[in-house]
Amino acid sequence: MDMPPLIQSFVLHFGEMGSRWGINRTVGQIYALLFVAPRPLNAEEISETLGFSRSNVSMGLKELQSWNLALMKHMPGDRRDHFTTPGDVWAIVRILAEERKKREIDPTLSMLRELLMQSPGSEEERHAQERMREMHDLIETLDNWYADVRRLETERLIQLLTLGSKVQKVLEVKDRLFTLPGGRARKDAEENG
Amino acid sequence: MDMPPLIQSFVLHFGEMGSRWGINRTVGQIYALLFVAPRPLNAEEISETLGFSRSNVSMGLKELQSWNLALMKHMPGDRRDHFTTPGDVWAIVRILAEERKKREIDPTLSMLRELLMQSPGSEEERHAQERMREMHDLIETLDNWYADVRRLETERLIQLLTLGSKVQKVLEVKDRLFTLPGGRARKDAEENG
DNA sequence: CGGTTATTTCAGTATTTTCTGAAATATACG
DNA sequence: CGTATATTTCAGAAAATACTGAAATAACCG
Structure with missing residues (x-):
């Protein structure tokens, strides 16, 4: 079973990246494949698509499950285990x-x-x-x-991270609001404005 | 040259931790040793203290330098290179x-x-x-x-991270201040209050 | 149950990474 | 320069990790 080139590039990159991180190539590729797949895949499919032995895929899936990065799904009428990644990135x-x-x-x-x-x-x-x-x-x-x-739930998390460079300004506002005039925090806010 | 047990535990832990991360044991240990050392150390000292070959230490230091995590210092009257970690954690x-x-x-x-x-x-x-x-x-x-x-400089960075769970409240304040009454941001702030 | 299919385990092999010692190179100093 | 000392490079050894195939185990189904 082979992947379209678009998906293949993604999967390979993730495999490489994974190995810079603690994760190994196999695990990285399995994750990437599950991430872009339009439906849950079973171990056999993963094994054929990526060209790893069935047992290697089994170990990789276990690793991903232990990180909660792969979720087991049962498909009706099929007794093989199927896997996805969490839907919300x-x-x-x-x-x-x-x-x-x-x-x-x-x-x-x-x-x-x-x-x-x-x-x-x-x-x-x-x-x-x-x-x-x-x-x-x-x-x-x-x-x-x-x-x-x-x-934090997704919406607020994004807000927190997007806050970014604006944090300086927001902190000043906070200082002004929550500190008595002439207090240390007030002074800092002015200096860093 | 041997380390006091306190320092040894720290150094060994860092070595293990490093290997969960992309970094290898040697590099982790060298970093940890430099981190707690009261003065810059030369490669020879590191090599003797940690029991690694001189060449291994040389490679480890190069790696750390490429990450800007080890800094070379020249000590007056000694032509060997000495190394420290950045002072501000x-x-x-x-x-x-x-x-x-x-x-x-x-x-x-x-x-x-x-x-x-x-x-x-x-x-x-x-x-x-x-x-x-x-x-x-x-x-x-x-x-x-x-x-x-x-x-961000250290002071503000700590402030940003410490902000943490209070971010919710601060964002609300921001929303109220910077958005026209009845605008979307204002509404969100109320819903999530 | 017995047969069939799916999954896991594991011992051995292959691959990758780390580490060393020896040699090469660089740097300092007289 | 020439000598002494410091550092880096690198080929090969050692160690750690990843991967496989075969066998064991588990799960399902008639």
Whole structure:
């Protein structure tokens, strides 16, 4: 089963891209194929279309399911499992925020917290802890931001991200509204205007 | 040369984490070591401390430099190159936004734009293009957001990220201020209040 | 149940990536 | 320059990862 060139380019690019990221070529290609397919596909079809062994596809699908990036569908009158990707592309952003939190952020934060509890035995260790504290605070801030991304529904999420460069202005407005005249925040807003 | 256990745990964790990400163990460990070190280190020291071959360290440092995550320093009276990481941890966020744009976002966007120019030869391709359009728009939005992250100085960047869940409220305020009564944005703000 | 079809597991192989040591190149200093 | 020291390159070894085919398991159906 072969793909139209348009789809093939997309699928191949995703395979390459995936491997720069933690994901491997197979998984990237499977995702891309499911993403553009007009209907759910079964493992056999994927295997034939991409030219991977059936077992490789099985493992790839498992991986994608564990990331919630592939969803199993049952088609009436067919007992094979069929797969799609979430329909709302913005769900990808939420899902990745969720999964990266679990797999990368949480373990790192708890490692850092543990190390920050220990008392430094030397100046060298004291300095190291200081740096770890900075990194801990950074990651914690990102973690909270991710939490918000996960919470927001698509419309608001787009709004938040589109806000972008305008954030400066919006923050000023916020400062003016929520701070007493002459307060620090008010002053900052004026300086950065 | 051996590390205090505190530092060792940190360095090892970063090595593991790195490998979940595109980066390899060596590079992750070198970065972590430089990050907590109280002064710039030379390649020899890194090599001895981490137990990697001198040439491996050389390659790792090159990689880190290409990401702007390691900076070369010249120490007076010593002709060996010494290395540090950027002092402001928040620079990491900006740097990663910059580099990921170059390496991942830009190539993907141009691939998508190219494919979106072609005229679909079938219903299947038409649908695929529709999906690609959605992904294109998503990535473009993220790209713009990243651009803003790169632009903002630390103070404002932290403010932007901390804003988080409060964004809803702030957006409402913005809507009320910048939209004529009865306009669409005003209406949205009320509905989502 | 027994047969059929679908899926997963897994041991072994193939491929890719990482890492090393030796040689080549570059840089500094007298 | 010539010598000493620092760094990079690179071919091959080692390690890690991805992939396959065969066999095991599971799910369905008559």
